[in-house]
Amino acid sequence: MNTQTLILAILNFGDASGYEIKKESSEGVYSYFVDISYGSIYPTLAKLEAEEFVTCRSETQSGKPDKKVYSITDKGRAEFISALSIPPAHDKFKSEFLLVAMSAGLTSPEVITRAIDNRIREMEELVELISGLRSECDHPATQWITSYGLHVKGADLDFLRNNRDSLIAMAGLNKTLDQAAE
Amino acid sequence: MNTQTLILAILNFGDASGYEIKKESSEGVYSYFVDISYGSIYPTLAKLEAEEFVTCRSETQSGKPDKKVYSITDKGRAEFISALSIPPAHDKFKSEFLLVAMSAGLTSPEVITRAIDNRIREMEELVELISGLRSECDHPATQWITSYGLHVKGADLDFLRNNRDSLIAMAGLNKTLDQAAE
């Protein structure tokens, strides 16, 4: 998913500044399945304005710096809807944890324990986040994707809790075998 | 996860050529959580050899082009193990589907039906793949990660099947509301 479509999606739900878009994409509902940095947000916003997909107005705030609030235009909405009709690409999924877990035999119980306990904690935080977001917003499609996330991440957490010890038990086993073979 | 560590991980399980590493990373066990292209494999392999993390021998094959088979060295294994002890970064997850689903109201039932049915099919194929891989390999840690994958992707598939129709029912709703408001 390119930055442009993502920003259009966010603006379609409501006006926002670059700063707010960043927050949405790294702390809001979107944070679960995307993330973008300032370095890509601001240039894209400028490009989007030049193409008339968004308009921009400055808002002066008391006690805070001015902000540039962007609104999606009809042209931008049409562009977004047309992007939506392109069959979505596969999810992109990369997991360092799985590589570590797969190599559990080569490393120590301490390393594996830390890795899986961190993962459990992060997963709990993610479930918390999605739950919170879910209760804040009654938009049907948002409810659907948050239910989805909760269901999948809940199953993930179950597995992690039920199989934590068995993974830790595998740590260092290759080493032991190598030594036994000597 | 950088290409280097991933290649070291694959070579740690056995010797392989660049071509075979690509296959492993896009059709084998690793395909579930990583993917790399030739454009990054071959240069990395050369770098790895220069640093003495791997050695290389040429194998002439009858009826096939020669291949360069790489083996991990003790130095390479030490490097890999040390990379393993660094706490793994968050999973990287990007989903165009979730963005489309979240915007179901803006698009047509056809678009949503195609998107979710494609996803269900892809998820089924992934579950098939992991099942196959699982039965081929009795390495404990690999069994662990494949069980994990099967558990999570099974839950994913359940949700998708049980909630397919409710998502489709949301398609086009925003449009209808807009028109009703006119």
Place this chain on the structure above:
DNA sequence: TAGGCCATGTAACCGGTTACATGATTAG
């Protein structure tokens, strides 16, 4: 008074992909 939040923006960099070049063999 230090650190964190609000707020916008740019330039350098980088990891990785895409597309291309090359070529033999085998299966349909």
Place this chain on the structure above:
DNA sequence: CTAATCATGTAACCGGTTACATGGCCTA
């Protein structure tokens, strides 16, 4: 005869991140 598989490699490109620059306000 065509397509696919095996096999290695390079160069151009690109999307995006990191780090930097700037600065005021508020809280501890």
